[in-house]
Amino acid sequence: MRDGAGGAALVLGTSQRDAIAFGASSLGMVAFVETVKALAARGVFSSLAARKLMHIGCGPLFVLTWPLFSERGASAASCVPLAMSLKFAATGLGLLRNDAEVRAMSRTGAPRELLRGPLLYGLAFVALTRLCWRSAPGVAGMMALCFGDGMAEVVGRRYGAARRARLPWSPRKSWIGSAAFLVSAAASGLASVGLFHQLGWVEAPPAALLAPLLLAVLAGCIVESLPLNDADNVLVPLVVAAVLARLQPDAALQR
Structure with missing residues (x-):
């Protein structure tokens, strides 16, 4: 009975912690996004910069x-970007109206654009959080x-406009x-891998992961x-995570 009660208390404590963490993480994300949207609406910077x-x-x-x-807490944490993704989907489908969000997150001002890049961006976070929780492949994929x-887009737009600077197989992108x-x-x-190592989440030290990380x-x-348009929001992080996990299997392991 004591063991059962102790296990129940542990589960309850874990659930409460994850619920509070979900609320705090969601609040932080919303505060950041809304601040950027408000500054863009006031003309502090352009919609592209936002x-x-x-x-x-x-x-x-x-x-x-x-x-x-x-x-x-992987499941609870993955619900943060999942909620964000569902909001993008609802806005893109016209179920929600949020003109400021559309202006800040789309290139053309069309709500349906949120069903492509922004939605795939959020879903990539969901996948990496759920499948690669607190691991080097997961965080490396997110940072990529x-x-x-x-x-790549910021620097490419600023310095890669010349025709000779463009990639032969993808003219919209630059060297x-x-x-x-x-x-x-x-x-x-x-x-990020160094931080995870210090927190005790990643066994391998950063120096051991340098070469595999660079290859990933x-x-x-x-x-x-590649000329993939918005699909790179999913493919790039998943490829980085998969290659790093393949080259350095212990990078996906926690201490």
Whole structure:
């Protein structure tokens, strides 16, 4: 009886912790997104800048809330981006009206655009959180999506406009954008893996993961360079996570 009562108390405590963590993480994400939308609406920066800021910033902010969850909190944590994805879907389908969100997250101002890039972005977070909870492949995939893919477009737009700077197989993308992806994804991925190692979630030290991480990021960069439009929001992080897990199996293990 005592063992049963103790187990029930542990489950209850874990459930309460994850419920509180879900609320805190969701509140943080909503506060960040709404702040960016409000600043864009006031003309502090353009809708393009707002979209990129949310693309780059949501992932790191979400990952920083992971310590709030329990060791088995993957399901609860994955509900944060899932709720965000459902909101994108409802807005894109016309079930919800949110003009400020559409302006901030779309390129053309069409609500249905949220059914592509933003929705796939959120679903990638759901998959990586659920399948790669507190692991190096999971966080490396997220950072490749946020920093790598985000900075590729920012730098590519700014410095890759010349025809000779464009990729032969993908004219809308540039060599310098791909270079920005490599640097940003590798740096942010290594920093995140180092944090996870310090928190005791990843067994392998960052130095042991450097070469596999660089190869995984290179694979993600190749995928990002293809003319896939919005599909790269899912394919890039999943490829990075899968390659890193394959090259360094213990990177997916917790202590």
